Amino acid sequence: MLYNAYELQRTILSSAAAWASAGAEMLTNPSLPFGYSGVGPVMASALEVFAHAAAPRGKPDFDIQTVxxxxxxxxxxxxxxLHRPFGNLLRFDHPGLAEDAPRLLIVAPMSGHYATLLRGTVARMVERCVVYITDWADxxxxxxxxxxxxxxxxxxxxxxxxEHIGPGTHVLAVCQPSVPAYAATAIMGAKEHPCRPATLTMMGGPIDTREAPTSVNDVAIQQPLSWFEQNVVATVPMTYPGAGRRVYPGFLQLAGFMAMNLNAHMMSHYAMFKHLVEGDGESADSTKAFYDEYRSVCDMTADFYLQTVEHVFQRHSLPKGEFVHRGERIDLSGIRDTALLAIxxxxxxxxxxxQTRAALHLASHxxxxxxxxxxxxxxxxxxxxNGSKWRQRIAPVLEDWIAQHQRKPLEAGA
Structure with a gap:
């Protein structure tokens, strides 16, 4: 019922957004008197803000044309x-890369947004690396x-x-995937797998959420796991290929994202409204571009979501040495030669x-x-x-770390 109610609301808002957009164009049409009055631009700006906020969104494109x-x-x-049912492996490169350019696998979050949220990450790192990224499916x-x-x-x-990319690959996990990427590194390290990462960089990842818990962590532990299963898990309606699948819907995740900083989001839209009234289209477009990406969300499977809540946020299975993969406990001491960078x-x-720094202490060997x-x-x-601080201050740290631990061909296959 929850998902069906949302679909009905989305249909209504989509229609309203279309009418609002048409109204905004009419009020700013220079051939009509409204466009020259004081009220016309204000009403048009308000309608345009509403139209942008209510418009339906699909999966964005990376659209990285040049570097x-x-x-x-x-x-x-x-x-x-590489194509897999729940996610493709994408590759980005350019003819200016050196033949021995590092290969970097960026693990995008499976947390409501598409991998395109890391467009800026890819665009910066592809300057000097062959970049791969996990493009998780809706x-x-x-x-x-x-x-x-x-x-x-x-x-x-x-x-x-x-394994597909090959030995000597570097890995960058952004936020949520720090946990499974860290676990995969330990599993491969313990087995001396030839394709274990040369480096693993974890950025803003919840390795041990007992450290400096945030409001996100508090929400995850305030209710038992059964509450999440009963209140935020829904069934995909018949209008989609995944009909019948149990999921944590993207629209609920977006509501949670927005609620965390509601005042900031309201002020951003108000600022966009003022920019439109003042005719500052460039500033308004910048805000629009951010929300086009931010409001593009996808569903995640209920199995993955509930296990993440349970093991990462409630039971702290990984830092306590209780995390199990395919029936076998993951031994973090298996990480013996993969260089770790926590940001x-x-x-x-x-x-x-x-929370991310904890990964360094847990890799005891x-x-x-x-x-x-x-x-x-x-x-x-x-x-x-993402943004200028990432490009100018953080990315160089990552590039230096990769360069320090770039494996030669013989070392990569060891």
Whole structure:
């Protein structure tokens, strides 16, 4: 019923958004008298803000056309190199890359947003790396015949992606996937898998949420797991290929995202309204571009979501040494030669300071020379992987770390 009610509301709002957009165009039409009056531009701006907020959104494109390196522009090629039911492996490269350029697997969050949320991350790192990224599927678009997808499957996907890319690959996990990426690294390290990561960088990841818990962590522990299953899990309606699949819907996740900083979001839309009234289209477009991405959400499978709540936020299974994959306990001491970089933001209100850094302490058999911690001053959660501070201050730290631990061909296959 919840999902069907949302679909009805979405249909109504979509129609209202279309009418609002048409009204805004009419009120700003220079051939009509409304466009020259004081009231016309104000009403048009209000309608445009409403139309943008209510308009339906699909999956965005990465749309990374070119990259500039050392003053030279190169065309970027995007391709699907591996197709899986619950997520493709994408590759980005350009002709200006060196033959021995590092290969970097970016593990995008499966937390409501599409992988395109990391567009800025990809665009910056592809300057000097062959970049791969996990392009997770919208669960409502995956037929039930494809089976289930949970934390075990997530880890298996990462291992499979690393096997496809080959030995010596570097891994960057942004936020939520820090946990399964860390687990996959431990599993592969314990088995001395030839495709284990050369480096693993975790940014704003909830490795141990007992450290500096945030409001997100508090929400996850205030209710028993059964509450989440009964109140936020829904069934995909018949209008989608994944009809019948149990999911945590993207629209509920977006509501949670917005509620966390509701005042800030309201002020952003008010600022956009003022920019439109003043004729500052460039500033308004910048806000629109952010919300086009931010409001594009997808569903995740109930199995994966509930297991994440249980093991990452409620039971703290990984830092307590109780995390199990396919029936076997994950031994973090298996990480012996994968260099670890933990990056946190000083103003991160999603993953508190210390939650990602905990990964360095838990890797007890890894030499200290292969561990590094970086605290990005005056940076929030989103700024860790996107924006000017990411490009100018954080990305160089990551590039240096990759360069320090780039394996030669013989070492990569060891």
């Amino acid at each position: 500039t390196v050392d003053g030279r522009s190169h065309p970027v090629t995007e391709s699907i190199v 669960a409502k678009m995956v037929p039930p015949s494809a089976g289930r997808f949970d934390l075990d499957d997530y880890i298996d996907y990462l291992i499979g992606f690393l 946190e933001g000083e103003k991160d209100d999603i993953s508190g300071i210390g 890894l030499p200290e020379a292969r561990k590094k911690y970086y605290l990005a001053q005056d940076v929030g959660h989103y700024g860790i992987f």
